[in-house]
Amino acid sequence: MKKQIVFLVLLLVFFSANAQQKKVSGLVPGTVFVLKKTTLPDSLFSTYYHQRLTHFRSLPITKNDIVFIGNSITDGAEWSELFADNRIKNRGISGDISAGVLNRIDEIIIRKPAKVFLLIGTNDLPRNTSTDSIFKNITKIAAYLKQESPSTKLYVQSILPVNDVYKKFGGHTSKGEQIKQLNASLKQNATAFNYTYIDLHTPFCDQNGKLIKEFTNDGLHLKGEGYLMWKHLVYPYVFDLESKPSLLPKPQQLKWNNGYFSLTGVTTIVTDNPALAKEALVLKNAMEQKGLNVKLANKVSDAANYIQLRLGKVASPQNQSEAYHLETAKDKIVLTANSSQGVFNGIQTLLQLMRDNVFVDAAEITDWPAFAWRGFMVDVGRNFQSVKLLKQQIDAMAAYKLNIFHFHPTEDIAWRLQSKLYPQLTNPEFMLRDKGEYYTESDLKELINYCKERYITLVPEIDMPGHSAAFKRAMGVDMQSDEGLEIVKNIIKEFCATYDVPYLHLGADEVKITNQKFLPEVIALTESLGKKVIGWEPGGNFTDSVIRQLWMEGATKVSKNQNIKYLDSRHLYLNHMDPLESVVTIFNRQICNLTEGNENALGGIVCVWNDRAVANEEDVMTMNPVYPGMLAFAERSWRGGGNAGWTATIGERDSERAIAFTEFENRLLDQKKQYFKGLDFNYVKQANLVWDIYGPFDNKGDLTKTFAPEKPKFNASKEKPMYKATGGTLVMRHWWAPLISGVIEQPKENTTWYAQTQIWSDEDKQQEFWIGFNNFSRSMNTDSPVAGTWNNLNSLIWVNNELVNPPIWKRPNQKGDLEIPLIDEGYEFREPTKITLKKGWNTVRVKLPVGSFKGSNWQNPVKWMFTFVEVSE
Known part of the structure; x- marks a missing residue:
């Protein structure tokens, strides 16, 4: 008891005495602090705690780590194997408490990880630590991590439910209400303290609000099935994916339901129609490549956990031979189609639903193609x-x-x-x-x-x-x-x-x-x-x-x-x-x-x-x-x-067209991350970039002429832009105008326009960007740029008023020749441009002059355009 009192006093000192007011991310909403780290006495922590911590500190520092930190519940998982990703590190210590994580957070910070997944507090409650104190400790962890490693994304996971059915860990399993209170505070304050809250509690609860019995054998710790559910719930956060599988093409009719179909153990693929034997084998092979155990059967009665493939009647307004209906539920998946080709189509959707290889979200899908030839x-x-x-x-x-x-x-x-x-x-x-x-x-x-x-x-x-x-x-x-x-x-x-x-x-x-x-x-x-x-x-x-x-x-x-x-x-x-x-x-x-x-x-x-x-x-x-x-x-x-x-434009940010594109882009990028590793997929997120477009300025044919946006006194916030445009590539006027529209509605020759945007950086750093001003068609004898220029239009780009130099071209001034392969002329196949960003907002300004819209010849059309977009993994 004395030791606990000493610990609480030290904890209060640790928490309150180490803050000085300065303009940095704060501990309390609306307040800003610089947080100083002190270390608690070693005697307050177990020998196992010190064994693990010294081990962690001896390990190599690697890049882009994804760290899971917490107590025994975190400690018990083989995270890198569970996710098949060696970037994922286990920093769980059995018996740890929120003060223990505070005490050792510097070991995480020094690594500057990409992400941290925190789950802590379960062991604080049996010590009669108040939920308010635990909450404050967790928010201090969040604030200190944000201060010392601003680019690290923090995910605070809810405290898991407990269950007293096994009559073990009574000090823990009696704290169900306090767990709910703490989770409510963590959820409510996520934005204020710069973390993402993940609700693990609800999916782990049974109908009585207790930890699902099948997930545990002592009411507190997890068995294998529990860790698989944990993986399913945090999978999209670990890999920056949409919360539900990003199906592409998106089905014509899609309804998400509650529940999950388990893919672990042994799944049976059932079909009683010999005409679908090939499709059953296709699915079996694909699942086995995912590491899933699968067997085939010809009767539903032979299967407990099954996927059924069958021919039947699926109504669709057109192309019925390719239509399918897919229903996934807790105990079964049924795929019905009018033909074996429809079943094959449905299998492609089902495989996308299996993205984490552990559970399939319950859903009902009816789908068919709008066009017969694709x-x-x-x-x-x-x-x-x-x-x-x-x-x-x-x-x-x-x-x-x-x-x-x-x-x-x-x-x-x-x-x-x-x-x-x-x-x-x-x-x-x-x-x-x-x-x-x-x-x-x-x-x-x-x-x-x-x-x-x-x-x-x-x-x-x-x-x-x-x-x-x-x-x-x-x-x-x-x-x-x-x-x-x-x-x-x-x-x-x-x-x-x-x-x-x-x-x-x-x-x-x-x-x-x-x-x-x-x-x-x-x-x-x-x-x-x-x-x-x-x-x-x-x-x-x-x-x-x-x-x-x-x-x-x-x-x-x-x-x-x-x-x-x-x-x-x-x-x-x-x-x-x-x-x-x-x-x-x-x-x-x-x-x-x-x-x-x-x-x-x-x-x-x-x-x-x-x-x-x-x-x-x-x-x-x-x-x-x-x-x-x-x-x-x-x-x-x-x-x-x-x-x-x-059109070559996304549209204004909040327009119906732009919203639809953004939703598709998110699904497209999910597909890239999941299924195109190691392959060329030259596309990055662009729908988040919004540009102010200023002009037109009459350059009278002088493409070097300067105008107000280049002057020091130009205040973009007080000037009304002519257009707002969205995207990483902006085509001012398409080279095949008027068939294809660009940003400017009625473009004119001999004009100069400027584009300006702001990009945020959590810290001072160097960042890679794709920058380009002339997308070389791979079917024309296009001339290479003149040395020292981005293109032949005298286009320029500044970041924070610093001019960004064009690449040192490997073949400047090269006359176009179909027999000379391109080498660095396109931003997508040369090294990205490295730009120094400052912490906070960074201003990007692009100068876009144009003279005649008529190119020197048909091999060299005037491509009045630019690309500026961040390249990130």
Whole structure:
């Protein structure tokens, strides 16, 4: 008793005597303090406490740690294994109290961790420490951590409930009401003390408000099942995810319910229909890759904890063959669809629901695609890609319910499709790049089957009669000659006899038709061999039976012909898009200018045409927003909807359009964090950046001329901006205006505009940013920047009035050349710019002059735009 009294006196001294008023984050709302740390006598703590603490202090200091700190309940978990992440560190000490954490918080602070998860107070209560005193200790921990390590995010977890059913730890299990009181205080004061409150108490309670019996064997400490629930509850905080799984594409109908389906132990996948055996195996394999134990059964009665796959009637307004209904509950998951493809679609959603590999939140989903064709195209004629890399992209397509893989292997650069009739087509001497690289018969068959297993249709394109210079080099004749036409017919016959595909794309774009019989004859032949034909529009002299793939806005006349089916690829070329702009543009699109498909408007295909040579195949993925664009297109083509017209803007921050984009962006970034580790996914958060746009200022053609926003006396808070714009990439005027709108509604030549924003930093530090002023299309002979400039428009950028220097270009002044690979011209594939930020608000100002909107040539369009956005993991 004497020792306890001494301890309480020392604690009060420790708490109250170490604060001096200064302007730093405070202990009491509205008050500011600098907190000084003193150490309590060692005699107040157990030998185990000191054993653990000396051990902690001897461990290496590592970056980006995620620390769990607390008492025996924290101490008992294998956190790094539980989350499969070595960044997560256990700083629990059995028997510890809030004063003990205060005493050792410096060991945490010195590491400057990314996050701290605190759960403390359970052991204070049996000592008859008041809830107010415990609360004050916890808030002092929060204040001191914020003061000494401002960038560390603190999560204060509620005290867990207790249960007296086991008649153990009576001093603890009798404190249920005090626990509730303390949790209420912690929740109420979270904002004031700069922490995030996590309610563990409610989910751990049974109907009587006590710790769920199955989670414990003594009423206080947790068993394995309890730690799995803990993981499920804090998982989104640990990995910066949305509170519920971020499903993408978002289902047409989604309702979250109460409860969880457990994935641990042994889960049984049940299907009584042999037609779904393949899908059951797909799910089983995917779950086992997650480390989950799974078995198969053909009767529900054989299973206690089961996932059932079944065929049944699922109503949907369109595309019923792909629709599914998914219901997840505490004891079962039932996935019903009209077809095996619908079941496969539902499995992709279910796997996203399994994000933490321990529980699936209860939900009811009814889902179907708005468009029947949801495609992705890759040009492997110009730049060869290995089968392995293609399969990587096909896997991503399947996971996000895309179902058309448009494969383009023949080009002017090279013919990359094996022909046994004409083997010279793939001879290295007739290729201009990646010489000798082509797809054998077995390669293409492997890709076709790989797609089929994932309910993806591979659509091969043999481009004719245009884009056929490689054919002419190899065969010595033009395709449109009589001899060339016969060779083409033989190739088509060989192809159709060899490959089991329903469609053959004949291209036929960007060519002067000199032989009017060429296309009608090859179309008739292809159709007679059982293949449906697709061609580009604008293109050649097609028959109405040919499905048109639109690539220019002028092709909208096709949609008026009820005899023609068509696909949309207009302004869906990722090779022309800035990474941040790509997601904005595609998310806002209406595919086929419609909110949903019909018998004629089949859907769309997003394309990667990397005309420019690359140094290696991975550069296609690095220099183009392949995965961000693919996922944005997956969302829009599955969900339908979108906005009329084409735009590169997010919209004003609180507009309906901006709110919808922000919600999607959060889900997109969750997908990046969870499923694209180690892959190129060149997209970062941008919807939180809001810019004030000032102008126009008449520069009379002098792009160096200065205006008021550059003057020291300019006060942005007193000036009304012309526009408010949101995003990390702002396109002032799109280079394809007026088809695509930018920030400025009626842009004029010879004007200068300024953009200004503020960004917050918790401390003085260096931060990496993407900064750019000219997104190089990967399909043009664009000239490299002049040394010492960001671009040829004399654009400038300041942070806190300090000019940010442009990169030291590796190839300044380089004239554009498709055979010279890009190397550092794009912000997404060069080292980010490091900028020193001060603690507090930092002002960013961008100068954006423009002269004529007409570029020096079509290879160098005037891209009046800029990118400034923080790059963070």
